[in-house]
Amino acid sequence: MKSKEMRNLIEVSHFVYNCRKCGLCGNKTSGTVPYVCPVKEHTEGFEHFFSRGKIIIAQGMLEGEITPSPELAEIIYACSLCGNCQTQCAMIDNHTGLPLVDPPQVVEAMRADLLREHPEWIDQEYLAMLNSAKQYDNPWGMPRTNKEKWMKGLSLRDAKKEPSEVLLFIGCTIPSNPVVSPLAQKAATILKLAKVDFAVLGKNEPCCASVLKKVGSFDLAQEMMQKNIDSFNALGISSIVTLCSGCYHTLKKDYKKSYPPLIPNVYHIVELLASLIKKGKFNLCKKKPLKVTYHDPCHLGRHMGIFDPPRDVLAALPGVEMVERIATRENTICCGAGGGLRLFEEGRLAERIGEASLQMAIDIGAEALVTACPFCEINLNAGAKRLDFPFPVYDIIDLVEEGLSTT
């Protein structure tokens, strides 16, 4: 591969060469880290399935020992980009505290180069997502009107027409899948009850481009982000509240790094819920006792440091008892849906990972698992189907809304 053909990989080559190939990213086990890489754990476990092997392959590409191939495409898409490898990595700058190795960035860069130079080797489903994003402004091939169906009967304000404090950003995934589609309506109900001044964009809500970037379409993602920033900044809102951890991560991190940057503050719904509960904006009544554990979505927890607000919300729910799994907070194990992994192996690998995640919940005696991301909820539900018995998976919005419904 010529230099210009690996321009994204070259940009992050310092992460490749800083890696000492010690293997912590694949082998660490401790009291709080049952394993690091869900892909290594739930495949045949060869080196190329986890970060060390992928970084060695990246180095081989940079040094001309590896030429791109369809097999390479398969390897670099076998990653959930969950970032646990980076969390466990010992290569931290002693002065700044910043990571010296960032495997997800290396994998994303390899994807971007390969997608640009050899789209013919990329799985058709990934390409379909990109085409859908261009055509319908969402990666899931659904008509734009799906993003407003949930609004029926709620009398919500249109952010483009009526100024408001908050934009409730639903994201593309929630309206696309019946497992999670009720979340939008439930979130809006909660916010109305709490008298939050908010509006929505309905069918005009754009894709945040998170999925596109993860799949490797950097150029398209950048183009969409820039367009969205202009549009959000023009709305006159003070904050954006997302229901999806992927949207949150992208809006808060990537959009803020862009120029001009995104002006409104970005919050995840769990942050807002925790704040509203603390301020006593609504009452929660006691429901049937339920012992739950919380799954930290990678994009919300490990990547953005939002660990306490969801736990504060759960603690405030009468009747809900919270127990922690072994892999929690920054050591959380990916649900299996990250980085486009649900499209890999037709979703079988992602489902195995999801099942293992639930097993960790079952092992500590939890009766249900709660999360705060539609990707996680969808994949964990898919994993639950592999179990021999029903095991409920909820979004935290479900439990809050349920607590409200009898007040």
Next chain:
Amino acid sequence: MKKRFPESLYQSLREIVGENYITSNPLATFAYSQDASVFGGTQACMVMRPGSTEEVSRTLFLANEYRIPVVIRGGGASNYGQPKGVPGENILLDMTRMNRVLNINQKIMTVTAQCGIIMGKLQHACRKEGLYLFSPFAPLHIVSLGGWISGVAGAAGLWRDIVGLTVVLPNGTVATIGGGPGTNIHQPLPFNRHLGGPDFTGLFIGDGGSFGIKTEATIRVTRFPSVMRASAFVFDTMEETLEMVGQHVERVDPHPFDPILVFCPEAMKNFLPNPEGKEIYTVMGMMQGHSVEEMDARLKAFNLIGEELGGGRDPSLNAMADAMAASSNPEGGAGGGEMDWLAFFNGFGLACWLPFNLPREGFVENYRKLVSWRNERLKQAERRGYQYTAKWEFFTPTDSSGIIGEIDVFFQDAQDPEVLQFVQTMMRDFQDYALHIGAINTYTQGIASNLHVNHWSSGFKDLFKTIKLALDPNNILNPDLWTGQD
């Protein structure tokens, strides 16, 4: 160039481990071409991940039949490189699929595990049962049990606790060794390695994986040491420091849990106030045990010696000692601490590990020779414009006779192939020099093993060759090790 093997061989190997656990995909094999060391791994023709002793045995039978070199790999955590075999022609056995804890025996306090298990996982399994595996100087979270036994257990202390092994000999024969089931078919428990016959277990410790592939090991464990104590003294000269170390090992007969670490001036210059610019040596004692009374007594003995010898005190140093002791405890005792230190080192850049292992007698003189050698080499680095960020110097007694230590350097510019080559050459030459002044290798791995052969006595060399030839007549298992060539 990768060799092509007959399809019948591929077919047979696939039948042994199952289709999913064998690959000849060039990208997959390439991913094994490096490890944690600057000397790297090897390019294999195919990689297999066996799941049982039987699968390893059948693979070696077949490899003998076809005369194919076999190299083995655990966590990929070596300091001196992995066996290279015959690059491009090897079957590489990635042993980390064999990662189960087979038995924890609370009565006789042993743990039996498959040798591909990562030491951190093994330590954690013991910890859950209230037990502790003493494994100092292991980067716990990356090294496998088999790699540890083959490549470094002799350096620190674990070798005494290895009670028995299951080994697949190079010809595929499975042997159970160590006093117990290996020497008495009516006894299922390995419990005393040294009785019942010659210590064949010792033969396989530190062999670099040349005499056989360890698939299971039984190791003695202790109750988890829940009480920690730490203390530190500073001295102006190395002679005084060695006196402290000497008196401690001679008078107290320290418990194996009590590492005494000596940090030399370069290591401590960023931590201790030193307005006069003196050389400062720090003796830090960390004690782990089971009761407050016992630990206080051991701490008192350590402090008494330090005070008698006029060692200085520094509050910040004591706080550091306490913090190190505390951080080392939760998962892996002193070994757990080692992992924290690895993290500490990593931030400094490309590590040039310079370990040594010397007798206590004559240590000061030899240590100074090694430091002087290193500093001369660093002048060369400076002339070439290579920058190093830190030097790390420490040593610790292994027992009453010996001392191991390191005088490492950390270079910037890990991306520069010339710097990498400089580090490789420096590590290699340092080992050679250390051997010339009478040191023995800390690591029985990769190039360090080969360098060492050139310093063996002729009798030892003959003995080694005789054993290797008897066990591995076709020289298929890690054939590049212990050859004297690197």
